[in-house]
Amino acid sequence: MTNIHELSAPEVELQLRARTVADDLLPTTREADRVGGFSDEWQQIQKRLHDEGYLTMYLPPEDGGWAASITDLVLVQEQFARHDGGFANVISHEACASTMLQFAQREVRDHYIERMVAGELTAICISEPTVGTDIANMGARAAREGYGYRLSGDKRYISLGAAADILLFFALTDPKAGLRGGISAFVVDRHQDGIDIQPPEDTLGFRLLPHSDMTVRNVTVPETARLGDEGEGxxxxxxxxxxxxxxxxxxxxxxxxxxxxxxxxxxxxxxxxxxxxxxxxxxxxxxxxxxxxxxxxxxxxxxxxxxxxxxxxxxxxxxxxxxxxxxxxxxxxxxxxxxxxxxxxxxxxxxxxxxxxxxxxxxxxxxxxxxxxxxxxxxxxxxxxxx
Ligand SMILES: Cc1cc2nc3c(=O)[nH]c(=O)nc-3n(C[C@H](O)[C@H](O)[C@H](O)COP(=O)(O)OP(=O)(O)OC[C@H]3O[C@@H](n4cnc5c(N)ncnc54)[C@H](O)[C@@H]3O)c2cc1C
Structure with a gap:
């Protein structure tokens, strides 16, 4: 590859390493696309990405990551996407979760980052069966209850839904305020009573990633599960x-x-x-x-x-x-x-x-x-x- 974009020596090394990993995994990637959903092949890919540190590369070293820059993420994703879009999407999905985790309170943040470094995945739960683009009208609700919230709602198209242990769940805390000040975000353990995740959909593309519907019914979380302030979703x-x-x-x-x-x-x-x-x-x-x-x-x-x-x-x-x-x-x-x-x-x-x-x-x-x-x-x- 000609270095016309003036990448630094570590960036070139990162790019070449990602290219090698993607090439090694190509046969598994092909099979994961053919089978679709939460397949054994997908789990092998997930394990390799975790073992190589790609799923937490953006975290600071003290949290177990490499403090990767956004340019680093781009260089890695480009190499992964040469073979499959869903494969590369896992990286931005997890990076996105990390950005959200910066809004969590200290103990909650430490708890979930530790779990992510141990290999647990995060699903981002915003879209719903009747609301995709128009999120101001989402049906999910977070109602104040005692020292916490009661969460309920139906979510759709949730990438990694069937594979994730951690959910970033978005719901209206103030339906009248809508988009600006009405939506709040919560970090939720997926293994709680009241959370039901459907088998993955059979899709045209990005088949390597499992995409699922999800129902959340009367799940109570403490106030510390809220990310940022109420209405900052x-x-x-x-x-x-x-x-x-x-x-x-x-x-x-x-x-x-x-x-x-x-x-x-x-x-x-x-x-x-x-x-x-x-x-x-x-x-x-x-x-x-x-x-x-x-x-x-x-x-x-x-x-x-x-x-x-x-x-x-x-x-x-x-x-x-x-x-x-x-x-x-x-x-x-x-x-x-x-x-x-x-x-x-x-x-x-x-x-x-x-x-x-x-x-x-x-x-x-x-x-x-x-x-x-x-x-x-x-x-x-x-x-x-x-x-
Ligand atoms: C592979 C895949 C993975 C996804 N993963 C997740 C996930 O992990 N978590 C999650 O929360 N969501 C996820 N989504 C949902 C995604 O982010 C979008 O929100 C969703 O695809 C758009 O919503 P919709 O399909 O309900 O379309 P609708 O909002 O119903 O829109 C239908 C069509 O109308 C167009 N449209 C809507 N409003 C307007 C307007 N005002 N002006 C012009 N055109 C308009 C849209 O662009 C679209 O073409 C995923 C989607 C895909 C395809």
Missing amino acids: LRIFGEGLNLGRLGGGTQAMGLAVGAYERALAFARERETMGRPIIKHQAIGFKLAQMEVDVEAMRSLTYATARWLDRTGDIGSRDASMKVAVAKTHNTDVALRVCGEAVQIFGAQGIWRSNDVERLFRDAKVSQLVDGPNELMRLRIANTLARG
Whole structure:
């Protein structure tokens, strides 16, 4: 790889190590995608990621992590996403949980970080059967009771729902206040009476991650389980989501890189009419455009990550704008790049055994996960309108 993005020596080492791990796990990744849900293969991948320290890399060393920067997260996720979007998504999912854990009270924070370092996973529970984008109207409630809260609500699309031991549960504490001041966040042990998690859904893409529905009924938690102040859920959600959304943009970039690398190798080998297909201008120009697209995505993503690292400004309006731009651009372009890769492979492109078929499916999902692109454009337009 040419180092045109001026990565430091430790960053290059991190990137190469992540590439090796992803390559080692490729056969397991393929099988996990084929089977879907909470499979043995998924558990093998989870174990390897935990053993290598990737699931807690963003934690400070005193908490058992490497104090990874946002740029480090991006470099690792790009390598993982070259083979599978869901594989890379685990990293941003866990990083997102860590951002939220910064809002927990000291003892609660220490308790859950210890569990995460021991290998327990976190699920983020916001979306509901009737409310995905429109979270101000969520049905989940947290009612004050004695020295704590009583939580109830139905949640949907919960990634890692079937695998997680720790839940970050969002609910309305003040339905009248709605989005601004009405939502609160709680950290909840998943193994409590009243929490029921459904078997994972069978999905088009990101199949490696189990996605489940969940019901929470009359689960009581102490006041210390609340993250931040009452009504601060939107801020907590926003900070975690900005990190998760940059992860979404990074995953899309990695999917495109993986599809491009495979299509390029194939086009140099495959011959028709006496020459490699890359020498036919129609195919050569497709690959040229893929090179342009991949490099533009990489430059935008690395620049956004470096800006977030430099400013430490993860929850600001500027950060939300920059992340929304990278997420929207990369996920739309990745779908085009992965589609062109399928086209270059010809009929082989749609075989289940062909990696580009999986990357194409995951690229479609990337436009929906971490906030659909319509919502991203709405956010960008609103920011532009405010001036
Ligand atoms: C793979 C995957 C993993 C996920 N993991 C989690 C998770 O772990 N935890 C979690 O809480 N959620 C998760 N989600 C949910 C996700 O974050 C989104 O909230 C959800 O996909 C969008 O909600 P919805 O499907 O209910 O769509 P709706 O909100 O019903 O919207 C339907 C369509 O209308 C569009 N739309 C809605 N409102 C507007 C508007 N005002 N203007 C223009 N267009 C609009 C949307 O963009 C979408 O295209 C996941 C989703 C996916 C796909």
